[in-house]
Amino acid sequence: MIVTAAPSFKQIIREVWKPLTLLFIWDVFVTIVYFVLSFRAPALPVTLFGSALVLFLGFRSNSAYQRWWEGRGLWGLMINASRSLARAACNFMPDPEARESKRAIVLRQIAYVNALRCQLRRQKPDDEVRRFLTNGDADDPLRRANVANGILDGTGRRIGDALRKGWIDTIQQRSMESVLIDIANAQGGMERLKNTPLPIQYRFLPTLFVHLFCILLPVGLVETLGFATPLGSTLVGLMFLAVLAIGDDLVDPFANDVHDLPLTSMCRTIEIDLLQAIGDEAPPPLRADSQGVLW
Numbered sequence: 001m002i003v004t005a006a007p008s009f010k011q012i013i014r015e016v017w018k019p020l021t022l023l024f025i026w027d028v029f030v031t032i033v034y035f036v037l038s039f040r041a042p043a044l045p046v047t048l049f050g051s052a053l054v055l056f057l058g059f060r061s062n063s064a065y066q067r068w069w070e071g072r073g074l075w076g077l078m079i080n081a082s083r084s085l086a087r088a089a090c091n092f093m094p095d096p097e098a099r100e101s102k103r104a105i106v107l108r109q110i111a112y113v114n115a116l117r118c119q120l121r122r123q124k125p126d127d128e129v130r131r132f133l134t135n136g137d138a139d140d141p142l143r144r145a146n147v148a149n150g151i152l153d154g155t156g157r158r159i160g161d162a163l164r165k166g167w168i169d170t171i172q173q174r175s176m177e178s179v180l181i182d183i184a185n186a187q188g189g190m191e192r193l194k195n196t197p198l199p200i201q202y203r204f205l206p207t208l209f210v211h212l213f214c215i216l217l218p219v220g221l222v223e224t225l226g227f228a229t230p231l232g233s234t235l236v237g238l239m240f241l242a243v244l245a246i247g248d249d250l251v252d253p254f255a256n257d258v259h260d261l262p263l264t265s266m267c268r269t270i271e272i273d274l275l276q277a278i279g280d281e282a283p284p285p286l287r288a289d290s291q292g293v294l295w
Contacts, residue, residue: 064251
């Protein structure tokens, strides 16, 4: 996620130079043909077309932003639930009998959020899981199709073991289990966003209409702007392409792109809070890189 007040100039140029170049070439071609052949350009209702297209793009951008914001809300719930689970384990389970067990629960939760981050970004979670779990604890979830869910199942079994050993009572066990349910619900919401794209009507039709509008734009403006048509038409077309790109950037909040949610940073926040809860040394929080991007 770009966290600076404005993206860098290099970043902007890198994203827009291709459509900007194609637009300008087309606009120059239409202008040259108009003056060389002296044809009369049709009076296209460019304003009417543009107004309708803006409404269409507005619906698409709002839908994409709602997905992005829902993803951020779900990760906010995940951060809070992780803290609640660690707090319950540390406060409910007695020392020194359950010290290793509650430590294992906390480390499993850190491994869980990092595994979930990797799954959402379509990355292998093995190394992240083994950073916090022993080979014996990591082998079973890593054999599963859903590694994060396997880690969460193991956490639930450890809470059940604590109940059977008398370290917690049934009320405390239900309280901790309710936190696991909140975590599982948040994961399900994230997987729904990741695995359910926008309907094809929201993806194909706006792209088609914007490109058709950019093709027709210099034809409708050339008699009014004359030799200034390449400049004016390119700038107007670029604005429509930029709005189209905004929807593409926000539609998948877990795609590991500069515009997506900073999952690595949020996992580091959970790691810091949970390690400090059990008295371990915690790493520093992540900072934005030299490009102003927080991953």
